[in-house]
Amino acid sequence: MKRKAPASLAARVKRLASHQPPSWATIGRDARPNLHGLLRYPAMMIPSMQGDILDVVLAEIDGPCRVTDPFVGSGTVMTEALIRGLDFVGIDINPLAAMVCEAKIAVDARADVEHGVEVVLHHLARDIEMTIDVDFAGRAKWFSQESAIYFSKIRRAIMRVEDVGTRKVLWVAFADTIRRCSNSRTSTYKLHVRPDAEMVDVSRIRKVFFLTLREALQRTRDYQQILAQSRRKTPKARIICGDIRTAKIPTSRTRHQILVTSPPYGDNVTTIPYGQFSFLALNWIDPKDLPGGVDDKLLANTHALDAASLGGSVLDAQEKHAEMMEVSPTYKRFSRQAKRDNRDVRKVSCFMYDYWESLHRINSKALGSAHWVMTTGNRNAAGLKVPFDAINRDIVEALGGRCVTSIQRKLPVKRMPNRNSIGELINAETTLVAEFA
Numbered sequence: 001m002k003r004k005a006p007a008s009l010a011a012r013v014k015r016l017a018s019h020q021p022p023s024w025a026t027i028g029r030d031a032r033p034n035l036h037g038l039l040r041y042p043a044m045m046i047p048s049m050q051g052d053i054l055d056v057v058l059a060e061i062d063g064p065c066r067v068t069d070p071f072v073g074s075g076t077v078m079t080e081a082l083i084r085g086l087d088f089v090g091i092d093i094n095p096l097a098a099m100v101c102e103a104k105i106a107v108d109a110r111a112d113v114e115h116g117v118e119v120v121l122h123h124l125a126r127d128i129e130m131t132i133d134v135d136f137a138g139r140a141k142w143f144s145q146e147s148a149i150y151f152s153k154i155r156r157a158i159m160r161v162e163d164v165g166t167r168k169v170l171w172v173a174f175a176d177t178i179r180r181c182s183n184s185r186t187s188t189y190k191l192h193v194r195p196d197a198e199m200v201d202v203s204r205i206r207k208v209f210f211l212t213l214r215e216a217l218q219r220t221r222d223y224q225q226i227l228a229q230s231r232r233k234t235p236k237a238r239i240i241c242g243d244i245r246t247a248k249i250p251t252s253r254t255r256h257q258i259l260v261t262s263p264p265y266g267d268n269v270t271t272i273p274y275g276q277f278s279f280l281a282l283n284w285i286d287p288k289d290l291p292g293g294v295d296d297k298l299l300a301n302t303h304a305l306d307a308a309s310l311g312g313s314v315l316d317a318q319e320k321h322a323e324m325m326e327v328s329p330t331y332k333r334f335s336r337q338a339k340r341d342n343r344d345v346r347k348v349s350c351f352m353y354d355y356w357e358s359l360h361r362i363n364s365k366a367l368g369s370a371h372w373v374m375t376t377g378n379r380n381a382a383g384l385k386v387p388f389d390a391i392n393r394d395i396v397e398a399l400g401g402r403c404v405t406s407i408q409r410k411l412p413v414k415r416m417p418n419r420n421s422i423g424e425l426i427n428a429e430t431t432l433v434a435e436f437a
């Protein structure tokens with residue numbers, strides 16, 4: 001595989017960093033066009049920024065390549081890769097995230113969402129059943145009797161759609177409606193009961209679902225139009241729902257690997273509770289349409305998925321800390337300032353160790369040359385700024401990577417609802433570009 005001189009990559013990334021396009025600072029609806037806005041997942045990346053960086057890296061590579069995102073979330077990198085006709089592999093422990101990505105892949109494969117919406121509206125209008133079709137711990141707390149009956153009708157209507165890919169797109173609209181209309185507040189990703197005055201009635205649920213379907217349809221059309229205009233080759237895409245530390249990651253000897261990702265900032269409990277965010281929808285979606293191999297234990301209670309994610313366990317904290325002291329000089333400096341008996345500091349140690357273990361595993365599966373593009377944010381813990389950007393750099397170097405350069409970006413707005421504790425604390429992010437020979 002022929003490669004151009006490494007210096008040119010550094011120069012190109014630096015140029016991009018010093019002339020950041022206005023689209024990187026766009027907020028709201030316009031920032032997430034086409035499939036990017038299908039579901040409002042927490043801490044989504046800026047699509048145009050990841051696309052621009054991907055283009056710079058691609059300009060360095062002659063020959064076939066594959067893009068991988070080991071923390072794929074709602075698939076921002078995936079969508080940018082697919083638009084460019086690049087093969088893609090994504091991994092996420094959260095079944096909702098994996099299913100959203102599979103829904104987007106179905107749209108990429110030309111799923112007939114318009115027909116799916118017609119089928120749903122047809123059956124919904126004729127359904128006179130008054131049953132509640134799902135039960136799980138806390139269902140009555142998060143859904144009134146009337147709303148559970150109506151959500152059951154929507155669920156039955158979606159189950160009447162024949163094509164599984166189309167159903168996944170409809171489940172995403174359903175998940176978004178659940179998120180906005182359950183008895184849990186939308187001002188936080190954590191589950192918190194709304195005050196009585198803010199409870200959502202059935203007529204509003206109906207309105208929200210119909211609007212969400214209409215929007216999904218428009219986004220699907222916008223995406224398929226982009227493909228019709230710009231794509232020459234249909235890529236292969238695969239999503240694996242599982243823990244990156246144990247999931248079966250497909251390897252490829254022949255192709256250059258481009259890893260583009262934004263890992264979590266820390267453990268889900270003290271940063272972003274992706275599991276709690278997804279819990280209600282995951283209990284309503286027909287389990288046979290969730291990605292294969294979902295462990296029931298992950299849905300057993302509102303905390304199980306967050307506890308299974310990176311940094312979710314503080315077991316063996318001392319051993320994990322000791323290993324990180326060897327791996328990362330920056331971690332060592334941070335640790336000397338921090339009080340080791342503080343629980344949040346132990347959580348940082350365990351998160352960093354889990355993250356190191358994840359990257360170590362990915363690296364051991366990557367055969368041949370690679371570029372890594374990693375966006376991280378520095379959160380606060382126990383009154384200290386956690387220098388995740390520099391620890392990430394140390395980890396990449398410990399794995400044999402060469403850090404080419406990095407981009408700093410100020411976040412235009414808080415990326416998470418204000419009731420999450422780190423909301424006000426992360427106001428910048430760093431994107432590291434590295435290469436492995």
Ligand SMILES: C[S@@+](CC[C@H](N)C(=O)[O-])C[C@H]1O[C@@H](n2cnc3c(N)ncnc32)[C@H](O)[C@@H]1O
Pocket residue numbers: 041042043044045070071072073074075076077091092093094097242243244245261262263264265274308309310
């Ligand atoms: C910052 S989010 C990714 C967001 C994504 N870049 C986007 O634009 O939607 C980090 C993701 O890491 C996932 N994650 C956490 N622990 C994991 C693990 N052990 N294995 C795989 N994924 C994990 C979370 O479920 C979450 O979706």
